[in-house]
Amino acid sequence: MRELSKGFDHATVDPKWYEFWESSGAFKAAPASSRPPFSMVLPPPNVTGVLHIGHALNQTLPDIVCRWKRMTGHDVLWLPGTDHAGIATQNVVEKQLADEGTDRHALGREAFLERVWAWSRQSHGTITSQMRTLGSSVDWSRERFTLDDDLSRAVRRVFVTLYREGLIYRGKYIVNWCIRCRTALSDLEVVHEEQAGRLYHVRYPAAGGSGADTVGGVTVATTRPETMLGDTAVAVHPDDERYRGLVGGTLRLPIIGRELPVVADGFVDAGFGTGAVKVTPAHDPNDFEMGRRHELPQVAVIGEDGRMTAEAGPYAGQDRFAAREAVVERLEAEGLLERVEDHRHAVGHCSRCHTVVEPLVSTQWFVRIKPLAEPAIAAVKDGRTRFVPENWARTYFEWMDNIHDWCISRQLWWGHRVPAWYCDRCETVVVEEGTPEACGCGGALRQDTDVLDTWFSSGLWPFSTMGWPDATADLARYYPTSVMITGLDIIFFWVARMMMLGMKFAGDVPFKVVYITSLVRDAHGRKMSKSKGNVVNPLQVMEEIGADAFRFTLAALASPGMDISLSEGRLRGYRQFVNKIWNVSRFALMNLPASMAERPPVPPTAGLGTIHRWVLHRVSELTAEVTRALEGYRFDVAADRLYHFIWHEYADWYIELVKPHLQDDAEDRDRERARAVLLAVHDRVLRLAHPFMPFVTEELWQTLPAPADAAEDGRTPDGAARTVTRAPWPRPVPAWADDEAVSVLSLLQEVITAVRTVRAELGVPPSRRLRLRIEHADPAERAVIEGHGDYLRRLAGLEAFEFVASAPADPDTIRRLVRRMRLYLPLAGVIDRAAETARLRREIDKISKQLGSLEGKLGNPKFRERADPEVVAEAEARHAEARRRRRQLDEMLAELSP
């Protein structure tokens, strides 16, 4: 007999096995193998990041899939890596510099980059070791970083190709500008927040009039009065009768005095405000477009630093918000401020530093996106890529159908530098993959100082990591990847761009399935945030309860399309589940002799006792259910089935029932069979649970005797090591199907539970052995009970039971049989008459209700006509049963209160 330690110590066990897996090559892809490929790429976390709850979920779920696929005999490639995360990383280092009293400009570009490289090299180890703690079974030998040379080459190839095809262009357009980060942002990097503001109604006098003469002027409304300094027109709707006479005329811009034409434009909503709009082409996206339609000049009054420019006249040099106040004061003083209203509106903020974004005109690089979006939309429409849950496809379409050109240049230093060079002498722009020597005209070339949006390189991740643009064997074998599992927050940032760029450059969709994971919230469904102090740190949780329990919790809570509320209760509950598995294993191990060098085959079921046939049947069903759930990405269902079977069937019933067969006094042949079945079931359970709780299952599986069949023993590809990560995934065994065993067990369970209930309700201590008399048993049921009397006596705590054959046998249901028994437990002296009477009354109420509804149903002729005959028969049976039950209860009540 062997023994396991009393408890599972994840702190020592987990690292031991991860090291073993990694060093034995258990997670390595085997491109040369004949196994069918299965591939995923890991959404690369920020290289300087730390593992947060979102990562934990987005790695646990794919890890479950990968571990499962490895066991089903696939050649699994799960490719890991990290992202340089341009703006995020740069901001962190800039903050460090600020703390040191310096900044990047003082350091200079090269020294600054050296500094960021040093920081990212240093923190790279943090996130990767945390992934190991979680158990992510990635192939570390293929780890990539978005700034690696070969990935940078892919970035340049894509840029140059798109440029040459006219899909990347450079131009002066209005962009979102963060005055703190001092860079342009894409639309996605701007987060809109509804906030309280004011709507200022300002009178623009007719041109020629003095400031005081407002007759013939127009009132416009604005939420940003400081931008009026840059106005170059006023617009009204072409059909607006009120202003018809004004179109073509001019107004005078207060403060500045510039003459503004009144233009007619369909964009203007005549119903909003006064129906007249000030037009500021340099500081508002709509006005920018309107300005182009009407060939209006752009007057930039706010600079890249957020201060007013020389064009702002008296306000030059002021902060934009100070200027707002000052402009309002001046307008008021001049009597031009007609009205101020409170107004809630959405204000754009930088997603990285939360500064209010300033739209302004700037020269940037853009991707012309529509031609790329169309095939990416089609691929989801025709199912080449499928969303799970499928509703996310709507969100994807919604965005893709309304997509705008993508601003990809950033005025940062950390990232892929734009591969464009400008000639000092002529106007030539050279865009090339390599570094050009000089301009054709002989002039010196200067490289563009901007870098690319981080998501430009991430968008290439599924193929750039596999060696593209070379036609590598990896690309041929592993692209498109099988599935992508990622969070809903990056559907647009990342998933959409991988779709577009993958189809354009790798010639196919990047993945066949996109599983969108939910947001993890706190126990009460609130978003986790530092300020609320409700952030769950996965590393701390794993330290406390181990990675297995943590992972299992995430899987169990991952209902598709629903946010996850992570509660301590669930975490604790599943930690206890891990402990349960540990102890079931202890029990199994104690009862399997060490000499059992090779695993005995399961004996033919025909020769086995009912409990063995039952458990084999159930484990086969479990196998089918877990497999089906995984195939449908129902991690929650799979976890739930495992939990229920292992705890409430295998441990609570089978282990208890099998104990006598394993004892020393059991007959040898009987004991050997019991051992063989126990081992077979236990082995299967550990394999099925392995993807969810890799560490504890490996630890336990390694203690089991090796199977006789070499193909079953889970060697690593090089044949070096046995590991459950490579053990074959169990398959349902049709020959184990056994409805008879199921019905026997359910009868036994009902009888045993009924006796226990009676004992508990009447306060009979377990030590007191009871005699049970059973009346009116159906002959078949009587035979079953007699045939399994030992189990009944043992688990119900009976001294003996007997059948009373006084009444004729009838086809009563199990329930009735059981209820009848309570009357004959010789306990008359113990019964609390009042309590028992109340209980019976409650039950009578319940049954009366049921009876009522059944009579309604059966009394309805349409039910008899249309319902399935089987259903009608069942309803009739239930009705008959309910009536009998009702009569019994009445009798019992009468007996109690004579």
Added chain:
RNA sequence: GGGCGGUUAGCUCAGUGGGUAGAGCGCCGGCUUUACACGCCGGUUGUCACAGGUUCGAGUCCUGUACCGCCCACCA
């Protein structure tokens, strides 16, 4: 303004071809039954948000309402 999701036991949630409401945690009672007190046994708890409709039958399908949440958005 548009899109999506939610409303089921005290809490957090399952309930995916319509057919007698489930789990975990919590709560109550009883147990040293030698795998496990991170345990065992038993018990309690629901006008399935509301209003209509389809159906013999609706938590489940349809329509509408209310409230909550998320995402997108160029009405000043």
